[in-house]
Each structure stands twice: as structure tokens, then as C-alpha cells.
Amino acid sequence: MNSITSALDAAELMSGLDIRAVSLALSGANIESFNTNGQIAVTGRGREITQEDIARVHEAARAVSISMDREILHVIPRSYTVDDQKGIRNPLHMTGVRLECGVHIITGSVSTVQNMFKCVTRAGYRMEQSYLGILGCARTVLTEDERDLGCLLIDIGGGTTDFMIFSESEPVFTSAVPAGGSQITGDISIMLSIPIDAAERLKKESGAAWSDAIDPDETVIVPGFGAREPVELERRKLVSIVQPRVEEIFEMVNEQIIKNGLKDLIKAGVILTGGSALLPHIDECARSVFGVPVRIGAPSVVSGLDAEYRSPAFSAVVGVALLEAERTGASTEPSGGRKKARKSRQGGFSLIRWIKERFF
Numbered sequence: 001m002n003s004i005t006s007a008l009d010a011a012e013l014m015s016g017l018d019i020r021a022v023s024l025a026l027s028g029a030n031i032e033s034f035n036t037n038g039q040i041a042v043t044g045r046g047r048e049i050t051q052e053d054i055a056r057v058h059e060a061a062r063a064v065s066i067s068m069d070r071e072i073l074h075v076i077p078r079s080y081t082v083d084d085q086k087g088i089r090n091p092l093h094m095t096g097v098r099l100e101c102g103v104h105i106i107t108g109s110v111s112t113v114q115n116m117f118k119c120v121t122r123a124g125y126r127m128e129q130s131y132l133g134i135l136g137c138a139r140t141v142l143t144e145d146e147r148d149l150g151c152l153l154i155d156i157g158g159g160t161t162d163f164m165i166f167s168e169s170e171p172v173f174t175s176a177v178p179a180g181g182s183q184i185t186g187d188i189s190i191m192l193s194i195p196i197d198a199a200e201r202l203k204k205e206s207g208a209a210w211s212d213a214i215d216p217d218e219t220v221i222v223p224g225f226g227a228r229e230p231v232e233l234e235r236r237k238l239v240s241i242v243q244p245r246v247e248e249i250f251e252m253v254n255e256q257i258i259k260n261g262l263k264d265l266i267k268a269g270v271i272l273t274g275g276s277a278l279l280p281h282i283d284e285c286a287r288s289v290f291g292v293p294v295r296i297g298a299p300s301v302v303s304g305l306d307a308e309y310r311s312p313a314f315s316a317v318v319g320v321a322l323l324e325a326e327r328t329g330a331s332t333e334p335s336g337g338r339k340k341a342r343k344s345r346q347g348g349f350s351l352i353r354w355i356k357e358r359f360f
């Protein structure tokens with residue numbers, strides 16, 4: 001609750017606005033996913049599929065039994081089948097007797113979601129909607145080609161690393177491992193016997209995830225504290241603390257993917273995002289573990305978004321704001337469509353303007 005209050009106080013100070021409502025980007029080690037189907041009979045006039053039929057088939061698909069301690073976070077339609085015609089993206093107005101929908105369901109632990117909800121409301125804000133942060137990342141970081149060809153998106157944050165596989169533009173698998181940047185900082189703190197905040201600073205200033213890329217002559221200063229003087233250390237030594245932990249995180253992700261038989265789906269490679277994706281040479285480390293091409297992903301260009309926020313650290317937040325804009329019907333295209341958007345910058349969707357309208 002304190003973190004929420006201080007983050008929102010800072011946001012109010014920076015924007016000069018009064019914040020009332022919050023949408024969350026969740027992440028967590030307790031994320032699980034599965035794919036399932038729902039089916040309904042189309043009964044309306046002329047057997048034309050309506051918006052209500054689509055809502056009904058989504059309901060049917062989510063009517064699965066999950067354990068008491070889990071909660072459905074997202075039901076993402078993958079594709080539809082109308083009678084025997086498979087692979088339909090949007091069945092609205094099609095004619096058929098039977099409508100089937102394949103969905104990707106993401107669940108989280110009830111207590112985590114409820115605790116976040118409590119934190120937001122106790123801090124005095126209205127809770128709008130919660131999203132799994134990696135869905136925001138997918139929204140703003142991935143290209144259509146990557147989703148279509150098949151890719152692995154990894155959001156490597158503070159305490160957790162969430163990941164998601166897309167294939168043929170559909171989400172196939174979502175999961176997480178309970179480690180991220182905080183564990184790297186913890187390792188530095190223990191190995192160099194320095195406080196956590198000094199370790200965090202050292203990691204951000206001089207850390208890296210691939211020691212072969214570091215000049216053996218380069219040195220860093222490990223800050224002193226108390227009676228201890230600052231000491232000079234080869235940067236490679238610092239990197240040799242960071243690299244094994246990053247490798248371990250990627251190996252845990254890779255294990256889950258191999259165990260579920262999904263490795264062959266990753267044809268367009270790995271896209272790394274989240275705050276810890278800022279570690280220099282983390283792409284080389286990922287390439288060595290996954291054996292496929294790797295790129296670092298940051299939020300795509302959205303009008304009204306300062307360059308400073310086009311960093312991997314902001315992918316989830318920017319993407320979730322876009323998803324929420326779409327959910328609430330704010331157009332992400334100007335009224336004239338894409339072509340006009342290119343011509344007239346003022347007509348385009350402004351994330352900042354939308355946030356102001358919605359939350360203040």
C-alpha cells in the first residue's frame with residue numbers, strides 16, 4: 001500500500017493532476033495458463049452470429065473448473081470455428097449452426113489478486129481493471145510478424161520473470177518463474193559484502209550479463225561503507241556475479257518450454273523486455289541459452305509518449321494503458337483510420353490525453 005501511495009503521489013506531482021482510479025499491471029510467480037474450448041448452438045434469426053453469441057461462447061469456454069485458490073485473470077479468444085470452418089478470427093455476422101471458440105485462460109492465485117485490490121482501495125483509489133503485465137508488453141512490444149511466426153516474449157522484472165509464447169498470432173502458453181532483477185542485486189550484495197542499495201546502483205551503472213563482451217582491463221569502484229574503504233574491482237568480476245543468475249532465470253524459462261513441447265514454436269526468436277532487460281548484453285546471454293535470435297523490446301511509438309518512456313522498463317505499463325483504452329472504447333485510431341493518422345499527427349491517439357480524460 002505504501003508503494004502505491006508513493007508512486008501515485010509522485011505521479012500527481014509530476015503531472016499536476018489529481019489521481020482517483022487505478023488500473024493494475026500484475027506480474028507473479030503464481031501465473032498459470034491452459035487452452036480450452038467453448039461451444040454453443042447459434043439459435044438466432046437466420047442463424048447469423050451476433051455479438052451475444054460471441055459473448056455466450058466466451059462464457060461457455062470459461063466454464064472450466066479450477067481449484068479454489070485460483071482465479072481466472074484473462075480469457076483470451078484464440079480463434080473460432082463455425083460449423084466445420086476452422087481458424088476464423090472474427091465470426092460476427094457469419095452464418096452457422098454451431099459456434100466454437102478456442103481460448104487461452106490465464107489464472108493467478110486468489111490471494112495475490114485480492115491483496116493488490118485491497119492495497120489499491122485502502123490507499124484511497126478506485127480500482128478499474130487488472131491485467132497481467134505481460135499482456136501489456138505483448139500489446140506494445142511485439143510486431144505482427146513475430147506473433148504470427150511464433151515467438152517467446154520474456155518480461156524480466158524485479159521479483160519475477162513472466163513469459164508468454166505466441167504462435168500463428170495466438171497466445172499458446174503463459175507462465176512465470178520466481179526470480180528477476182532483485183535476485184541479481186541480492187547476489188551482488190552478498191558476494192561483494194555491500195548493502196542492497198549500493199549493489200542495486202552498482203548493477204545499474206556497471207552490471208552486464210555476458211562477461212566475454214567486457215574488456216578484461218575495465219574496472220569499477222565498489223563503494224565503501226562504515227569503516228570500509230571503496231575498492232577497485234575488475235568489471236568482469238562483477239559481471240561474473242550477474243551472468244550466472246541471468247542464465248539460471250533463462251534456463252528455468254527454457255525448461256518449462258521444453259517440458260511442454262513448445263520449443264519448435266519459437267521461430268521468430270525471443271523478445272526480452274522489463275526493467276532487467278536494460279542489463280547490457282543480456283541478449284547475448286539469452287541467445288546462448290535459447291539458441292535462437294534475441295532482441296530487446298520496448299514500447300512502440302505512441303503519440304503523446306515521451307522518448308524517456310520508450311524503455312523496456314515501461315513496456316507493461318504503456319501496454320496496459322493501451323489495452324485499457326481499447327477496453328473502454330477509446331479509439332486508438334483517429335476517426336479517419338490509419339492513413340489519415342500518418343498525415344495528421346494531431347488526429348492520432350494520445351496516450352497522455354486519454355489517461356488524463358479517464359483517470360482524473
Ligand SMILES: Nc1ncnc2c1ncn2[C@@H]1O[C@H](COP(=O)(O)OP(=O)(O)O)[C@@H](O)[C@H]1O
Nearest residue numbers: 157158159181182203204274275276278279313
Ligand atoms: N539500467 C538497469 N540495469 C539493470 N537492471 C535494471 C536497470 N533498470 C532497472 N533494472 C532492474 O529492473 C528491475 C525492475 O524491473 P520492472 O520491470 O520495472 O519491475 P516489475 O517487476 O515491477 O515489473 C529491478 O530489479 C531493477 O534493478
Ligand SMILES: [Mg+2]
Nearest residue numbers: 157274275316
Ligand atoms: Mg516490469
